[in-house]
Amino acid sequence: GETAEMPSVYEVGKYDVAGYCVGLVEKGSELPKFEQYEEGDLLISLPSTGLHCSGFNAILTALANHEIDLNQPSEFGDVSKSLGHNLAVPSRIYVLEVLQLLRSIKLKQSLTSLPGLIPNVARILPSKYEISLDFGDLKVPEVYGWLAGKLKLSANTLLDNLNCGIGMVLVVPKTFNDWKSIKGAKVLGVIKRKIAACPQKTQIDVKNFEEALEKYASKFGPLGENELLEPNYHDLQGSLIVNSEQRSELHIAQNGRRLTEVPKSFKDPILIMGTDGVGTKIQIAQQTGRNSTVGID
Structure with missing residues (x-):
């Protein structure tokens, strides 16, 4: 910010x-621990409450261009509230939930999904690894369907600029289960070693997000190709x-x-x-x- x-x-x-x-951290113990990454490590997602204060300038600009008033009744979430109120749902703070995991030698990375999910996952994924992010078991907050339908945004635009319902990601060994104590935590993907014979393959693949997004967006409008731009x-x-x-x-x-x-x-x-x-x-x-x-x- x-x-x-x-x-x-x-x-x-x-x-x-x-x-x-x-905060203070001992040199050598800071995350990520790329040297400890192994094939089979899990990428754990912690759910967000909404936008988490990310991309608001671009969203407000797009809403103004579409002549959408923030004071109008919301069409998603608590419909007794205004649109502006529901867009500004307070961010979820993960400190107390993740603190014990941070003290564990098993945790290899923790990172908030701001400003966009895909760019942040790319930052914590060494080039020799790849991952498929599967939204099949995750709930995409309705606000993203509303934004996509009203502003004619594509699934890729949301993935590149917003958290898409995932406020934080963790990297842990597949045998480590303490993350299950965190409310709403789900496995988002499994880290795999890249196949040398397929250098053109995308490092980060996404499954079932566009389908989930279309389900929520359908009553507000079809997905489009517009972008969210931060000047x-x-x-x-x-x-x-x-x-x-x-x-x-x-x-x-x-x-x-x-x-x-x-x-x-x-x-x-x-x-x-x-x-x-x-x-x-x-x-x-x-x-x-x-x-x-x-x-x-």
Whole structure:
């Protein structure tokens, strides 16, 4: 969220109050543990409550282009509520549920499915492996059917930009069963070693999602080929990566996550203060008419 551009949300005279947390991890124990991946490992999905604050600027822009009012009665979920209310269902927080698994040496990866399911699965899947994501046993939230039908979106567009009902994914050995204690957790796929003779085969295959999506979308309209676009998002992300890699204290994890190393001279360090001046940056962006710097600290 710190690199988000949301000019359609941050109107003149308004700004956002952001919360954040900072954690410490022993170097060498951070996830993912790619070197421990094996054929047969399971990709576990934890259900989302909805959009989980992902892609809202693109969705709001698309709704405005289709002249859809957020204050109108919702056609999905709790129909006594407004559309805007049902789109903004609070995100599910997985900390307490996943904490015990994070302490287990068996957990090889955990990752939220933001901003899109497929790009995030790709980040945690080494090139020598492949996987088939099967939605046959999963429930796709109705909001995705509504978005697909009303905005004429394709299944691939949703998979690339939204969580599609999966808020977090875990990678565990096939013999590890502790994940079953988490409410709604399901096996999404089994990691397999890529066949060298088929180099053109897609690394991530998806089954039964489009069929499930069409079932929910049918009463709102057919699927289409429209896209959800975040203005300048990829350009902004690229500039952040280039700039951050120049820092000497930077530590890049195997999945590309950028972490900051605590100096070795620090003994038993304690974080006593942090700053996150989103409100000020919003006001500057509004005065200059430039939203591309919002979220850059």
